[in-house]
Amino acid sequence: MTVQAPEAPLRELTNEEVAAYREDGAIRASGLFSEEWVARITEAVDYVLANPSVLAQATADFSEGKANGDAFMWKTHEAFRDFVFRSPASRVAQRLFGSQTVTAFYDQVFTKPRGTAKPTPFHEDATSFPIDGDQVCAMWIALDHCGPETAALTVVRGSHRWERDRAPVTSSLMHRAMQAGRTTPESGTTTRSETTPESGAGARSETRRDVLTWDERDLLAWDLAPGDAVIFHPAALHGSTGTAPAHGRRAFVSRWLGDGVTFQPKKGVMPILWDPGLEPGQPMGGPLFPRVLPTVDFGAGKGADQWEAQQPDPERLGHFLRRIGRG
Numbered sequence: 001m002t003v004q005a006p007e008a009p010l011r012e013l014t015n016e017e018v019a020a021y022r023e024d025g026a027i028r029a030s031g032l033f034s035e036e037w038v039a040r041i042t043e044a045v046d047y048v049l050a051n052p053s054v055l056a057q058a059t060a061d062f063s064e065g066k067a068n069g070d071a072f073m074w075k076t077h078e079a080f081r082d083f084v085f086r087s088p089a090s091r092v093a094q095r096l097f098g099s100q101t102v103t104a105f106y107d108q109v110f111t112k113p114r115g116t117a118k119p120t121p122f123h124e125d126a127t128s129f130p131i132d133g134d135q136v137c138a139m140w141i142a143l144d145h146c147g148p149e150t151a152a153l154t155v156v157r158g159s160h161r162w163e164r165d166r167a168p169v170t171s172s173l174m175h176r177a178m179q180a181g182r183t184t185p186e187s188g189t190t191t192r193s194e195t196t197p198e199s200g201a202g203a204r205s206e207t208r209r210d211v212l213t214w215d216e217r218d219l220l221a222w223d224l225a226p227g228d229a230v231i232f233h234p235a236a237l238h239g240s241t242g243t244a245p246a247h248g249r250r251a252f253v254s255r256w257l258g259d260g261v262t263f264q265p266k267k268g269v270m271p272i273l274w275d276p277g278l279e280p281g282q283p284m285g286g287p288l289f290p291r292v293l294p295t296v297d298f299g300a301g302k303g304a305d306q307w308e309a310q311q312p313d314p315e316r317l318g319h320f321l322r323r324i325g326r327g
Contacts, residue, residue: 025236099258135258
């Protein structure tokens with residue numbers, strides 16, 4: 001394939017939007033992506049939902065038996081690959097960070113079928129990630145009309161700057177299973193082994209502490225049209241309601257890294273099913289987390305013209321499945 005330079009967004013983020021992201025931890029940004037990009041990603045999302053990957057099938061039991069999401073689709077699907085290397089997303093991230101480099105972290109699909117009563121509890125993602133560094137963002141792109149009462153993403157203002165012991169750990173049952181080394185779902189509480197630099201690996205487990213109340217004025221929530229993005233810091237608390245009886249909600253999430261982010265595989269519980277080509281402490285990059293700006297680099301001098309669809313490494317996949325009790 002011939003890889004073109006990433007497109008410019010339809011508009012630049014304003015200075016006010018960049019400042020609001022840094023202060024509040026989240027912004028709503030509309031008018032960044034063309035209708036063509038929104039249509040292509042929507043079609044690709046529908047395809048992966050209809051043809052779930054091994055990862056999606058393995059984790060379906062944690063979503064009431066339904067394959068309602070997937071991750072690292074850019075490794076296996078051309079449309080998501082093109083979004084990484086050709087869409088305006090990397091340039092939006094560069095403007096947001098004010099960075100020289102922009103590296104693709106990973107992509108993900110989240111869907112809620114119509115009439116889904118169960119909300120997504122407020123949680124943060126940062127403690128799940130195998131990285132160090134603050135230049136990290138997620139672009140949660142709505143593919144359906146949604147709002148605060150119909151499963152659009154809601155973020156707690158400023159929570160990305162809280163002390164970590166005030167924020168709940170990820171709400172993902174799969175991640176809880178990986179942290180605890182068991183697969184029994186628990187209601188309300190879970191235990192996890194702390195592996196932060198402050199506590200050290202192997203420290204005693206702690207009970208999950210949820211933040212139950214906050215001022216309603218601290219909730220950032222918007223009505224979203226297809227193509228609108230909520231760009232948020234992964235350390236910010238976020239969640240969503242269920243869906244309306246007549247309408248489901250599909251969202252595509254593209255995550256990006258800026259300068260100074262390093263690989264710390266013992267820090268998080270995110271499954272790494274492909275060889276990242278990185279050693280602990282190295283700057284993010286390589287075949288799993290490719291640099292996109294200022295120039296594309298897959299590591300070892302390889303460019304994106306050498307991309308080809310690649311299924312997860314069987315050994316890594318088998319290890320992951322055993323960890324979550326699906327092997």
